Amino acid sequence: MLLQSSSLLKLLKRRTRAWLGLAGATLLTLSFAVPSHAQSKQVWPEVSTFVKLNDSMRFYFLATTVKESEETTEGEYGPNLDFYIKPLKKQRKKWLVFPLDESKARRLSVRVGYRYILPYGSDDPGEHRGVLEVTPRTPLPAGILVSDRSRMDFRFIEGVYSWRYRNRLTFEREFSIGRFKFAPYMRGEAYYDSRYDKWSRTAIIAGSTFPVTKHIELEPYWEHQNDSGGSSNRDVNAFGAVVNLYF
Numbered sequence: 001m002l003l004q005s006s007s008l009l010k011l012l013k014r015r016t017r018a019w020l021g022l023a024g025a026t027l028l029t030l031s032f033a034v035p036s037h038a039q040s041k042q043v044w045p046e047v048s049t050f051v052k053l054n055d056s057m058r059f060y061f062l063a064t065t066v067k068e069s070e071e072t073t074e075g076e077y078g079p080n081l082d083f084y085i086k087p088l089k090k091q092r093k094k095w096l097v098f099p100l101d102e103s104k105a106r107r108l109s110v111r112v113g114y115r116y117i118l119p120y121g122s123d124d125p126g127e128h129r130g131v132l133e134v135t136p137r138t139p140l141p142a143g144i145l146v147s148d149r150s151r152m153d154f155r156f157i158e159g160v161y162s163w164r165y166r167n168r169l170t171f172e173r174e175f176s177i178g179r180f181k182f183a184p185y186m187r188g189e190a191y192y193d194s195r196y197d198k199w200s201r202t203a204i205i206a207g208s209t210f211p212v213t214k215h216i217e218l219e220p221y222w223e224h225q226n227d228s229g230g231s232s233n234r235d236v237n238a239f240g241a242v243v244n245l246y247f
Contacts, residue, residue, distance in 0.1 A: 038232060043067040044223075044240040050082075051247045052102070058082045062115070072120050080113030080131065100217050100246050101209075104145060104172075109135045130154035144173050165192040184208040193229055200229035207240070217244040 046064035053059055060080040066073050084106035103109045111133040118126045135149040146169070153164040172185035185208065191201035207221025219242035227234040 038234040040068060040234065040236045042236060042238040044238050046240065046242040047245070048242060049245045049247070050101075055086060056084060058102075060111070060113070062113075074120060075118040076115055077118070078113055078115035078129075078131075080111055082109055082111050084109035100211050100214070100244070103135075104137065104147075107137055109133075109137075111135075125158060128156040140171075142173070144171055146171055162193070162195045164194065166190070182208050182210050196229045198228075201225060201227045209244070215246050217246070218242070219244055 044064060044066060046062070048063075049061045051059040058081075060082055061078070062080065063075075063077050065075045082103060084103055085108050087105045087107060111131065113131040113133075115129040115131060116126060117129065131151065131153060133149055133151040135147050137145060137147040140146055149166075149168040149170070151166040151168070153166065155162050155164060166189060168187055168189040170185055170187045172183055174183045175181065185206070187203075187205040187207075189203040189205070190199055191203075192198070193200040203223055203225045205221055205223045207219060210218045212218055219240075221240045221242070223236075223238045223240060225236040225238070227236065
């Protein structure tokens with residue numbers, strides 16, 4: 001177990017250095033961004049419902065939409081199953097102050113799911129997407145939790161199959177000021193798309209979770225995406241507003 005933990009920590013440290021370099025390069029690119037890039041401002045409202053099935057499995061249903069220029073342009077819906085290993089008691093106590101999202105106390109979690117992406121206002125039949133995620137986690141000094149999610153999207157867009165790999169690194173820390181509790185986080189994500197045979201998108205995300213009750217959590221965040229798939233670059237600045245429900 002100690003050897004596995006050491007190897008995991010070394011892997012996450014290597015990913016951390018790579019992501020810090022990517023974040024620096026992305027910020028430098030943004031500072032010199034040319035006006036010819038397509039710009040989009042969006043709002044992403046979302047409701048995520050989690051139902052605990054047993055100590056190592058839960059059901060998760062996602063419902064989210066994309067709003068642009070005050071119009072809903074797209075919806076994404078789908079069921080998922082999360083599987084995770086039991087944590088040590090010391091890990092649970094160290095990683096989790098307010099246990100709404102129990103997966104944050106788990107060293108490893110796996111998600112299997114399905115998503116349907118429905119475009120509004122067009123005759124496009126939409127996208128059917130299978131999802132497979134693997135997320136190892138480890139604590140760092142100063143109470144910081146780092147997670148490195150690897151995700152595969154198996155996509156059928158207008159009946160044509162393609163796949164996409166997504167790697168997301170997250171740093172988060174929980175704070176408590178009296179009864180007020182929150183957990184800010186920073187994320188970086190990169191996408192490899194088989195349709196373009198290249199890394200076609202990067203994203204920088206900043207947000208925080210705010211437990212409201214023992215069943216409800218609010219999660220506002222900001223995300224900047226640079227999408228280089230297709231004929232020209234496209235920048236998206238989005239404000240996300242998530243209501244997480246835990247049962």
